[in-house]
Amino acid sequence: MKRKRLFTARRIRTLDPGAPIVQALVTLGGRVLEAGDADVLRARHRDAEPVDLGDATVVPGLNDAHQHLSDLADMAADLDLSEAGAASLADAERLIAARVAAAQPDDWVVVHRYDDGALGGPPLDRARLDALAPRNPLLVVHVAGHWGVANTPALAAGGIDEDSEPVDGGAHGRDADGRLNGVLYEESLFRYSWGEHRVLPEKPVEQLLDGLDAAQGRCHAVGLTSVCDAFVGPSQLALYRRARALDRLTMRVAMLVSEPVFDGLQAAGAGTDLGDERLRVSGVKAFVDGAIAGRTCAVSEPFEGTDDHGLRLLGDAALGQLVERVHAAGSRMAVHANGDVAIDALLTAYERAATAHPEITMRHRIEHCTLLTPALRARVKALGAMTLPFGSYVAQHGGRLVEWYGPERVERMFAHRDLLDDGIVVGGSSDHHAGELPPLLALQSMVTRTGLDGVPVGRSQRVSAEEALWIYTVGSARTTGEDDVKGALAPGLLADMTVLERDPCEVPGDAIAQIPVLRTVVGGETVFER
Structure with a gap:
């Protein structure tokens, strides 16, 4: 039986331009039925179960569009x-x-x-x-x-x-x-933990399922209702399918799959954007270079105080062939590119695929897209590519980013401000377990551009709290091709909500991360309550 509920709160930020702030939501069958004034909806829906959230602020379910949930399951022990x-x-x-x-x-x-x-x-x-x-x-x-x-x-x-x-x-x-x-x-x-030649012993399925339960619980406790798992191979896909079959998948999961998984989908006549609102394939993952915090990304200028320019993981020829094959199939690429050298190589591959197949309009992703230049940003915009800069890295690494990259480059890193100003789609990304998990810390990091060590890092890239919230809701949904079903609390969209003790758009920027998460709701059902 579908249960109708009436959620009321001091403030509900819907991110629906037609009704941005309301006091009540009616949900039915896991979706928003109506949003508006509490008294009006209470009178109109007398058969709804009341859920009074008091003085809380409700926002659309927070969505981490690049993290590694299945890795967390594997790492649990x-x-x-x-x-x-x-x-x-x-x-x-x-x-x-x-x-x-x-x-x-x-x-x-x-x-x-x-x-x-x-x-x-x-x-x-x-x-x-x-x-x-x-x-x-x-x-x-x-x-x-x-x-x-x-x-x-x-x-x-x-x-x-x-x-x-x-x-x-x-x-x-x-x-x-x-x-x-x-x-x-x-x-x-x-190769120690991935692929057919994995060195580490595989963990038992039940242990992985228990790890997935724990990982989902941690995510819900910080307000997440959706994630995009940024690298899913055959064994990770099997884990998710098993969890779904056992009704143990409480999170909404989009997946960026490995090339072998994509090959299997192709053989079955399928591609990306396959699945449903709980578990779906959203893109094909590849890596061009290494890490920002690991100082292995491919950069044109060496890391500060060194002559090291980082590492390329995939050469131009192999990258171009993979991108064109996936693009020609009408599927989405999602490629890790941190350094400016890597971003340039990836954009070249995207541009060539678009030129070779102009009839296909798929919008591809750039994972991290960290060290941008104005020229690279213009190419991103021209392609309509979508970007996922690290949300919490400024907070997490603070002054060390300046030590590693220098004061000029950090003004171009995690360029949320420039990307939004250029009209480029930006999604929320923790890259957890590499980055810190809580999305509210990411919002604070984007708003203040100040490390937890007190060091300002690239403050020209600050965004407003409202913009940061948009990135972690609507923006994230767009990067997985799901903004038609989630990202806002509007009639017909999924009833996914994060309930906060205070409004992140009203508190000082450096207090956002301290806001308690009171409740997390997926499809109208509470999956976490403090």
Whole structure:
């Protein structure tokens, strides 16, 4: 039986231009039936179950259009240094040592969210990890997710020795004597947890489902109703399908699938924009370069104080072939491009595909799109491409961004202001687990452009709170091709809501992240309540 509900609150920001602020919503069958004055709707819908939210502010369900929900499920049993509260290198080593001591002999120990810049001290290397775990294979992954450190048993398990050549798109770190120091970059790291040659043991399905339950719970607790999982391979797709079949998928999930998954869809006569409002394929994922926080992105000017220009993961020829194949099929590409060199290469591939197939008008995505120039931005606009800059990176990394990239470049990073002014679609993106999860922290970061360390970073790119909210609702929905069903609280759209103790558009910018999330509602049903 479809249940009709009447939600009332002090203020409901609908993001519907026709009725931007109301006091009541009627929902039926998971959708908004009507929005307006509370007394009028109460009289009109006497059969509706009342849900009085008091003095709260309601906004459309917050939507993180680039994060890694399935990775969170896979990581749930591993050690997360951030969640464990590591504040120094000594803390990190103590936590790792305890995890190794609790492991069975020869069991893998995997550690995530190691932040070398925040923890201080000498960077972890093979020798330090060997001292912590002389027998167990130990892999420590950097917070950016694009490099990690392995001890000797972990290198051996991956078939890496002193004479090994890195895989395409990867690199092996070496010390001053030319010996392996355990650092694995990009594809050399990815192959440990991805693809048909995965080195790490697969986790049992029930363990992954439990991890997915926990990950969804964390997301709902910070106000998220929708996410886009930014890299879904065959095993991740199987996990989502299993969760959906068991009615354990409480989040709305759009997926950016790997090339092998897309090949399977093509063989079945399908492509992107396949699925429904709970689980759907939204794009095909590829990587051009590395990470901003990991300092592996492809840049024309080296990172500050170095002669390092980062890494390309996919060459021009391979990138162009993939983009044209997906574009010609009428499907959406969603390609990771951080540095200006990578963005230039990706735009060239998009432009050539559009020229070769002018009859196809698919709007592609640029994941991160970090180091923009005015010339690159003009090309993005001309293509109608959609962008997903990091939402919370200024808050998270603060002054370190200035140290890594210099004061001029940070004025062009995460260019929310310039992109909006140019009429380019911008979606909300945490890139969690690389970035911080709470969307309210991202809103604060975009509004203040000030790190949690107090350092201002590229303040010319500040946006208003209303604009930041639009990015994490309407903008995110557009980037997954779903703005016809969600993003606003308007009649006919999905009844997804985030209920906040205070209005993010009324509090000081530096107080947005502290607003408590009171309730999260998906399709008219409460999935989290404080």
